[in-house]
Amino acid sequence: xxxxxxxxxxxxxxxxxxxxxxxxxxxxxxxxxxxxxxxxxxxxxxxxxxxxxxxxxxxxxxxxxxxxxxxxxxxxxxxxxxxxxxxxxxxxxxxxxxxxxxxxxxxxxxxxxxxxxxxxxxxxxxxxxxxxxxxxxxxxxxxxxxxxxxxxxxxxxxxxxxxxxxxxxxxxxxxxxxxxxxxxxxxxxxxxxxxxxxxxxxxxxxxxxxxxxxxxxxxxxxxxxxxxxxxxxxxxxxxxxxxxxxxxxxxxxxxxxxxxxxxxxxxxxxxxxxxxxxxxxxxxxxxxxxxxxxxxxxxxxxxxxxxxxxxxxxxxxxxxxxxxxxxxxxxxxxxxxxxxxxxxxxxxxxxxxxxxxxxxxxxxxxxxxxxxxxxxxxxxxxxxxxxxxxxxxxxxxxxxxxxxxxxxxxxxxxxxxxxxxxxxxxxxxxxxxxxxxxxxxxxxxxxxxxxxxxxxxxxxxxxxxxxxxxxxxxxxxxxxxxxxxxxxxxxxxxxxxxxxxxxxxxxxxxxxxxxxxxxxxxxxxxxxxxxxxxxxxxxxxxxxxxxxxxxxxxxxxxxxxxxxxxxxxxxxxxxxxxxxxxxxxxxxxxxxxxxxxxxxxxxxxxxxxxxxxxxxxxxxxxxxxxxxxxxxxxxxxxxxxxxxxxxxxxxxxxxxxxxxxxxxxxxxxxxxxxxxxxxxxxxxxxxxxxxxxxxxxxxxxxxxxxxxxxxxxxxxxxxxxxxxxxxxxxxxxxxxxxxxxxxxxxxxxxxxxxxxxxxxxxxxxxxxxxxxxxxxxxxxxxxxxxxxx
Amino acid sequence: xxxxxxxxxxxxxxxxxxxxxxxxxxxxxxxxxxxxxxxxxxxxxxxxxxxxxxxxxxxxxxxxxxxxxxxxxxxxxxxxxxxxxxxxxxxxxxxxxxxxxxxxxxxxxxxxxxxxxxxxxxxxxxxxxxxxxxxxxxxxxxxxxxxxxxxxxxxxxxxxxxx
Numbered sequence: 001x002x003x004x005x006x007x008x009x010x011x012x013x014x015x016x017x018x019x020x021x022x023x024x025x026x027x028x029x030x031x032x033x034x035x036x037x038x039x040x041x042x043x044x045x046x047x048x049x050x051x052x053x054x055x056x057x058x059x060x061x062x063x064x065x066x067x068x069x070x071x072x073x074x075x076x077x078x079x080x081x082x083x084x085x086x087x088x089x090x091x092x093x094x095x096x097x098x099x100x101x102x103x104x105x106x107x108x109x110x111x112x113x114x115x116x117x118x119x120x121x122x123x124x125x126x127x128x129x130x131x132x133x134x135x136x137x138x139x140x141x142x143x144x145x146x147x148x149x150x151x152x153x154x155x156x157x158x159x160x161x162x163x164x165x166x167x168x169x170x171x172x173x174x175x176x177x178x179x180x181x182x183x184x185x186x187x188x189x190x191x192x193x194x195x196x197x198x199x200x201x202x203x204x205x206x207x208x209x210x211x212x213x214x215x216x217x218x219x220x221x222x223x224x225x226x227x228x229x230x231x232x233x234x235x236x237x238x239x240x241x242x243x244x245x246x247x248x249x250x251x252x253x254x255x256x257x258x259x260x261x262x263x264x265x266x267x268x269x270x271x272x273x274x275x276x277x278x279x280x281x282x283x284x285x286x287x288x289x290x291x292x293x294x295x296x297x298x299x300x301x302x303x304x305x306x307x308x309x310x311x312x313x314x315x316x317x318x319x320x321x322x323x324x325x326x327x328x329x330x331x332x333x334x335x336x337x338x339x340x341x342x343x344x345x346x347x348x349x350x351x352x353x354x355x356x357x358x359x360x361x362x363x364x365x366x367x368x369x370x371x372x373x374x375x376x377x378x379x380x381x382x383x384x385x386x387x388x389x390x391x392x393x394x395x396x397x398x399x400x401x402x403x404x405x406x407x408x409x410x411x412x413x414x415x416x417x418x419x420x421x422x423x424x425x426x427x428x429x430x431x432x433x434x435x436x437x438x439x440x441x442x443x444x445x446x447x448x449x450x451x452x453x454x455x456x457x458x459x460x461x462x463x464x465x466x467x468x469x470x471x472x473x474x475x476x477x478x479x480x481x482x483x484x485x486x487x488x489x490x491x492x493x494x495x496x497x498x499x500x501x502x503x504x505x506x507x508x509x510x511x512x513x514x515x516x517x518x519x520x521x522x523x524x525x526x527x528x529x530x531x532x533x534x535x536x537x538x539x540x541x542x543x544x545x546x547x548x549x550x551x552x553x554x555x556x557x558x559x560x561x562x563x564x565x566x567x568x569x570x571x572x573x574x575x576x577x578x579x580x581x582x583x584x585x586x587x588x589x590x591x592x593x594x595x596x597x598x599x600x601x602x603x604x605x606x607x608x609x610x611x612x613x614x615x616x617x618x619x620x621x622x623x624x625x626x627x628x629x630x631x632x633x634x635x636x637x638x639x640x641x642x643x644x645x646x647x648x649x650x651x652x653x654x655x656x657x658x659x660x661x662x663x664x665x666x667x668x669x670x671x672x673x674x675x676x677x678x679x680x681x682x683x684x685x686x687x688x689x690x691x692x693x694x695x696x697x698x699x700x701x702x703x704x705x706x707x708x709x710x711x712x713x714x715x716x717x718x719x720x721x722x723x724x725x726x727x728x729x730x731x732x733x734x735x736x737x738x739x740x741x742x743x744x745x746x747x748x749x750x751x752x753x754x755x756x757x758x759x760x761x762x763x764x765x766x767x768x769x770x771x772x773x774x775x776x777x778x779x780x781x782x783x784x785x786x787x788x789x
Numbered sequence: 790x791x792x793x794x795x796x797x798x799x800x801x802x803x804x805x806x807x808x809x810x811x812x813x814x815x816x817x818x819x820x821x822x823x824x825x826x827x828x829x830x831x832x833x834x835x836x837x838x839x840x841x842x843x844x845x846x847x848x849x850x851x852x853x854x855x856x857x858x859x860x861x862x863x864x865x866x867x868x869x870x871x872x873x874x875x876x877x878x879x880x881x882x883x884x885x886x887x888x889x890x891x892x893x894x895x896x897x898x899x900x901x902x903x904x905x906x907x908x909x910x911x912x913x914x915x916x917x918x919x920x921x922x923x924x925x926x927x928x929x930x931x932x933x934x935x936x937x938x939x940x941x942x943x944x945x946x947x948x949x950x951x952x
Contacts, residue, residue, distance in 0.1 A: 011894055018902030019890040019909060021837020021877030028836035126831075205841045205849055205903045205937055257839070257903030258937045290842040512901030512938050678897045686900060686939030713846035713935070721931035721941040726924075 009678035038129035042111035045706030046145035062128030083338035112330035115295025175358035183319035187310035199700035206257020212273035229549035256511035298372030343378020367706035376751030387756030461765025465757030471745025473552030498616035500609025507547015508559035526567035528594025553745025561739035562635035569631035645669035658784030691754025811879025848934030851907035877906035900938035
């Protein structure tokens, strides 16, 4: 093949359907005789439910039936947490059933956050269902409440769960505290920062939506829902929540309108809608509202970090100590506890070789929505912490932030590098990416640019965000040791039909990543089959027997890698059959460009279609060979992979208003080998934009008691097109040995660099005012206040 | 052919309107409070128009009303009486793609696809009123539509290929 298909910027096969508006999302599908569900949310952060009267609502026009928690008693287990932290002091029980902090689909005795589901109205139309909600009368006894982790830890704070004294769900510690403390106390120089990272809302444009159907004849359930993990949902629903046979539930995932981590859980709606469908004997459909999303879909981030970085005056870093108090919310979401512990905790050393790192975290219950991962999960918080400390340390010892980074970055000869907190970085070459980013940003001319800006009434600053982002989730044994009750391997079926057409069945779950294109490129490259003859199947647990979904930067480097692996199996069999058909030894033939040919006489060849047809007829196969040309493969990676890079932000601050304008944003990222360079670039655009928001404007705001103030897109702004510059992007390529493609994850990868790069730039612009740190988001008001000093 | 439809429920005040949607005249009776987005999606099953936020912020429900891009959650179906509405379903003919759709495809201006119909219609409107917009004009036009996947940069690139 003249031009390699794999790695090239082929346009996406998925797109025409999207562009014509033909793709069906969950809300776009309606089954015959469907009923509609509206949910009554708790208006209180913490209250006892004294009584619920549904009689008036029941009598409203079109209402089919009203349900409360009492209707579920004995019929449904509580929701589950499947990522219990392992090896930590915690209040988690030995089994996901009935964990302290687990939540019933509809509240029974108490509500613990604003938005908690209290009742469900099933009606003939959506309008009628919503119209009946105010008629459900709930008598609450309001209880004292608390909304921040550090307040919830204080003596006398309101208690959320009787079984969890002091609201401390779990405590974890990684590293050697005594040695780290000693190194810090002996150090020539040290800096300490107290950092608050507010909660972020994913704000997928498509809200969560679920439709369920029950067939009483066969006893089979069908669930249409926008989840990133259909098989995970199926397992949790069947085995842990509803107790229905695994082979009686089919999960179908229509197109997903963005997720960014927010749809990788089992939420109340899935089991509840299945239950309601059976109870009312008709399909039920629920589509969340934006306000509903804000008060019930997991939030992310939400950390209060206290960190000290110590080292020598020559810039050598010797020790890092971090204490992190994490607001876990009122209940443990499916995998909520894992991110702040594992993904933040093991990542806080960033791109640097730090001899003595120590991390401890408290996971704390508070009267807020459950916490879960978002794009860049855990790593964004970790990189913000270390990158802010590096800049503060550089300023403390009078060295440039770039030089401190160069001096301490893990060197190429140190890989594989154990970071002292549990990660083994696979491969990397960190300094060249940093140097290139600085060069692209025009760092040499910054002093002149600062002067020019000053003349225009602007303060200009430049900031670096370097990062390492654990990706490619993941190695199942390792995830088991980290406490995940689940698997993270990949699986694929590759089937070459007798016509030469190819079907690939993947357990990966697309929600914007363009996997149909990239996976087709793998097959096209490896088997020499034109893209249009390849079909990628996904998103239906009946057609896809197993799979782990898409999250944790795993689509290409884990799920793609197993497709590559399966293609090798196909090639091996094709080679054997081709040689047999050509009456040659296997060593005398070669598989190239979709055909097996004689090395000595390439004109004598058999195409993949000839071979597939031959093995399908199976009239004359080599002795012992089975018919068919199909491979089912699993890939359980030996470890994660570790993409890295450096970003540089140049900001201008308006001296009159405090508004921060990012005038230049440069990224140099390294994700190893890529499947489709254009798609990877698009992923980076999204990942960076997802970092711009929290850096400059996004934050979930609760008042002290736990009333949520940011309940829609008017109070929770997200970045618009004119608020961001054109990102300038380059990549270096350092492959990983962890998978056959040499690929590292990409989806989460750029994100962790963004907030530190922007805040470092803002602090640089304000350095003459003695500003050492600003918490995100860097709003005009915050900056203006600092400039008044 | 004229489509007739009665979507009014007994309790709501009903309004009779005539709306041309994708070239077809619809004589309909709708509840006075029905939003255009709900009328398109729920009553006509034109689900290419998306709903996203209820507050006029996200722009996923953008349609062309007499050729101008508007958010169909901010318009009552009754207000569209006498108007011509173009939704994404009415833009391309026989499965072909328009220039804007093709450019977005070529330049990777689509990720999850949820904002895509709105982006296509808004950029179509932009290029009709301003055939050579600069980058700022393109971005400001896009400000009405949230894309959380981050396609803005590639939409700019796509539109620039049409200038």
